[in-house]
Structures are given as C-alpha cells and as structure tokens.
Amino acid sequence: MGDHGRLPPPVRPCRSDGMTALFPSKGRCLGMFVSQTSGADAVDLAIISELSRNARVSLAELGRRVSLSRPAVAERVRRLEDSGVIKGYGVHLDLDRLGLGxxxxxxxxxxxxxxxxxxxxxxxxxxxxxxxxxxxxxxxxxxxxxxxxxxxxxxxxxxxxxxxxxxxxxxxVLSEPVQPRDVDIAAWLLQEDRDRGTRQDRP
Incomplete structure (x- = not known):
C-alpha cells in the first residue's frame, strides 16, 4: 500500500489557528492539519478512503483498519451520512457485460x-x-x-x-485510463493536509 493508503496511529485532536492538528497518543506531531470547514478530520477521511475501496466492509473490519472500536467507527460513519458527506452507496457495473460496450x-x-x-x-x-x-x-x-x-x-x-x-x-471513447472508482478523493485530501502541515512546521 502506498503512502496515501497508510493510516495514522490513534489520534487526539488539538486546536491550532482554526485548524485541527492531529497528534499521536504520545504527543508527537504528525504535521497533519484538517480544515474545520469540511467537518471531516483525518480519521473521517481514512474511513471514507476505506469505504471508497469497499463499501461492503464490515464495521468491525473498518474499525480495525482505522484503529477504532466498532461502536466508535459506526458513530463516525453515521455522522458522515447524517451530515451528507456520504450521500449513499452503490455498485460498479461492467457495462460491456451488459451489452453496452x-x-x-x-x-x-x-x-x-x-x-x-x-x-x-x-x-x-x-x-x-x-x-x-x-x-x-x-x-x-x-x-x-x-x-x-x-x-x-x-x-x-x-x-x-x-x-x-x-x-x-x-x-x-477509446479507453478509460482513469475511472471514477480509481480515484481516492480522501487520499488526496489527506496528502494535502500533510503537505500543509509540513509547510507550517518549517521555520
């Protein structure tokens, strides 16, 4: 799994200039900042990334992947759904097999x-x-x-x-080198947050 797929260790949030800085439980800064305007923190984005790859993953397995208990990850998924960040779940169809080649x-x-x-x-x-x-x-x-x-x-x-x-x-269309299901938007946002945090950490 590439850098975008690696998940941070269990985190606790702290405020910093209108952003949420995420720190591991031992207190060392990850250099990751998430805008409060989105309403989603780095753990939420990790959950979204996992669900984007497989929306049928069990809550227990999802919690294991993002270092949360099953009830905690279930509550976060519910909040993401209630807030409209997650608008629904669907299936990927093979249009060729349906005769629409x-x-x-x-x-x-x-x-x-x-x-x-x-x-x-x-x-x-x-x-x-x-x-x-x-x-x-x-x-x-x-x-x-x-x-x-x-x-x-x-x-x-x-x-x-x-x-x-x-x-x-x-x-x-001759070919589709990048398809919607290949795009991990949550990973983009996580990487942007890492880059932003790195820039802010520079003297």
Missing amino acids: LRAHVSLRPRLRAARNAQSLRDRLLAMGHILSCVHVTGENCYELTLAVRDAQHLEQVIEHLSGMGDTTTGV
Whole structure:
C-alpha cells in the first residue's frame, strides 16, 4: 500500500489557528492539519478512503483498519451520512457485460428554446436512457454528455435523437485510463493536509 493508503496511529485532536492538528497518543506531531470547514478530520477521511475501496466492509473490519472500536467507527460513519458527506452507496457495473460496450462523449448546444427550459431538457435527457452523466458547462457547448450504447449504429440513433434538441459534437471513447472508482478523493485530501502541515512546521 502506498503512502496515501497508510493510516495514522490513534489520534487526539488539538486546536491550532482554526485548524485541527492531529497528534499521536504520545504527543508527537504528525504535521497533519484538517480544515474545520469540511467537518471531516483525518480519521473521517481514512474511513471514507476505506469505504471508497469497499463499501461492503464490515464495521468491525473498518474499525480495525482505522484503529477504532466498532461502536466508535459506526458513530463516525453515521455522522458522515447524517451530515451528507456520504450521500449513499452503490455498485460498479461492467457495462460491456451488459451489452453496452461503446461509450461516447457528446457536446450538446441546445437551441434557444430548449436552453431557456433547463428542467424540460433534463427530463428529455433522462427519458432517453443510455446517458451516464450530463454536466452543464461554460462555453458554446452548454452540456457535456457521456453515453453508453451497444454499437456504432446504436450511437447514431441516439445522436439523431439528441440532434432534435440542438447541435452536437461527438467523440468515441477509446479507453478509460482513469475511472471514477480509481480515484481516492480522501487520499488526496489527506496528502494535502500533510503537505500543509509540513509547510507550517518549517521555520
């Protein structure tokens, strides 16, 4: 496991200039600071990191990995859920095995009438199916869509449907070197906190 995966020893928080500095039980500084605006400390981020890798891990095993008792880790998970930091749990699907082996990104510039009614456009996109995500962005192409379809013929049919809403530009996905499930956001935040703490410790 890399540096991002190593968990700190049991910690106790102490205040330092609006941040929470984390110290091992013996009192030696880890050089790790976590912003209070996020509402999550380093132990919370370690829990999030573990759940991101395997959301079905038992509370007992999760507690062992982050050096907490089962009741303590259960309470932290509950707080993360209640606060909305953890919004839910899901599954990772193999779209190829479901017969949706072709992915594409489509830039959509809605016609003026459609652009004025974003909710109507959203409803039409959801009703189509085969749209994995849709983001509203700046620039000429207001919407960026990710599609999952069976083959090139199916993609052409979906694009024809989208063309009824506006102008489209399509790019077929060749490969996905980084997928959402590969990204450990909690590890990023932990590393940023370590780096911030190191900078603040310098004379």
